[in-house]
């Protein structure tokens with residue numbers, strides 16, 4: 001065994017996005033000796049890319065907004081499959097978390113009265129997203145990062161965790177390597193918080209960055225944990241489609257929240273043709289009414305462009321399929337003809353620059369071409385709603401890696417608030433758990449560490465004949481083609497068969513060079529996680545024989561009330577993913593009553 005760098009902590013947080021930083025700050029404040037480990041540089045996590053805002057019922061523009069309305073919107077957006085308790089805690093605590101962020105130095109855009117400004121997003125009844133132009137994630141990360149550094153929390157940057165130490169069903173720490181040098185590291189800690197974000201890199205067209213290889217999902221499963229509802233993958237309706245090099249990059253929902261409309265190649269504002277029964281009562285059915293909403297939100301129904309993301313993405317997909325798409329296979333998103341150039345540049349500065357620099361399109365003068373892009377995974381590690389504890393003692397998960405909160409479809413803005421609410425909760429309970437153990441701490445075994453090291457070094461073996469980049473491309477093609485926005489049972493069966501073959505191929509992946517910054521090696525290791533996550537998504541999608549939120553089955557095109565009562569669970573068995581179902585927890589009567597109110 002080579003030298004392994006060793007560290008000991010009470011709580012180790014894997015991930016330095018909004019969830020990881022919130023968790024670490026709280027664990028530290030609870031008195032736990034805490035470390036943050038992240039794949040990229042501090043400040044570079046995915047959260048920094050978030051654009052539109054943080055959903056919280058502050059009621060600054062609409063005094064009638066409150067946690068009950070936010071809870072109801074979130075549950076309806078998730079098609080009632082959300083864990084009710086998570087949705088409740090989230091709606092109740094989000095306003096305090098936003099104000100806390102402000103106390104720590106976040107500078108939000110203001111209303112005329114000097115309050116935190118709130119913007120409209122799909123599925124939210126009231127303008128509810130606290131924002132900083134269209135760069136909210138940057139401000140959030142800046143604030144949390146500054147706070148973590150100020151508190152003196154140890155940060156291990158550019159380190160990838162490849163395994164959790166989890167003997168006898170209890171967490172003992174985490175094992176990984178420094179990306180720059182290839183040096184192995186071991187963190188001994190009785191409590192580990194996964195805050196590793198999402199899984200988008202398994203898909204070809206995605207808004208997600210290189211970090212989203214589903215590491216936390218895979219780490220949890222390998223440690224004996226479970227994943228919940230992995231079939232629900234959110235395809236954001238508006239990603240860039242042209243030029244090819246930028247395909248998938250996000251076009252924020254704020255464009256539609258601020259007045260942008262979707263048109264097909266015939267110039268038709270087609271979303272009026274896709275208003276489902278579920279949202280009919282609250283959606284405008286004429287252009288006049290939709291436009292009146294921007295002037296008077298209280299007395300008018302919302303424009304159909306602001307339906308939840310799953311509805312809009314399916315509509316765009318259908319228009320393109322029907323031959324009414326834009327030249328490069330999307331549809332048109334037009335704000336230029338509806339708002340002044342000054343307004344657009346002020347409210348959407350990043351979008352203005354993104355299109356100008358990457359596509360040579362001036363969005364103040366012409367329409368954008370947009371289409372669905374894999375954006376977010378609703379499925380994730382199964383956790384206790386209050387504490388974020390997984391089914392493995394000492395293992396917690398918060399943020400995008402955790403499941404349950406968003407049901408079958410997440411509303412925009414509800415992720416950033418989720419990170420703050422549940423990151424903090426995970427920090428509290430992980431610190432409490434570590435303290436409760438006293439001296440009775442599980443230790444890393446030398447044998448286990450030696451095994452992890454061998455596994456990590458396997459791609460350097462000369463026997464392999466598979467290239468990691470080729471396998472990654474094949475995986476992305478497969479997930480995009482067979483487990484994408486619209487699915488069928490036949491295609492999903494094909495996908496699981498091909499994934500089995502890829503699991504054989506990944507064992508034969510070989511890389512050249514040494515351990516010093518070697519991207520091929522990094523990818524070779526990440527591929528194991530992407531395959532495990534992809535298998536979970538494909539098998540869960542095959543299991544759920546209905547269409548709901550971010551899971552559309554062509555062979556089961558409607559929502560089925562029986563499936564609406566079931567969660568799909570993934571766990572590891574015999575080197576693969578085993579699927580089971582479990583009933584949804586029963587919602588208390590007083591919360592049920594909220595759905596009867598108008």
Ligand SMILES: Cc1cc2nc3c(=O)[nH]c(=O)nc-3n(C[C@H](O)[C@H](O)[C@H](O)COP(=O)(O)OP(=O)(O)OC[C@H]3O[C@@H](n4cnc5c(N)ncnc54)[C@H](O)[C@@H]3O)c2cc1C
Nearest residue numbers: 015016017019039046047051052053161197399400415416
């Ligand atoms: C372009 C874009 C815009 C968005 N806009 C919004 C918005 O306006 N509002 C909203 O609510 N949501 C938005 N979202 C979604 C939201 O940004 C994400 O869901 C959220 O930031 C995820 O945060 P997180 O803390 O869970 O993970 P991240 O911020 O992604 O952080 C993950 C961390 O885990 C680390 N990590 C991963 N694997 C490992 C490993 N093996 N070892 C060590 N470290 C690891 C990474 O380095 C990183 O530090 C947007 C997403 C995108 C892509």
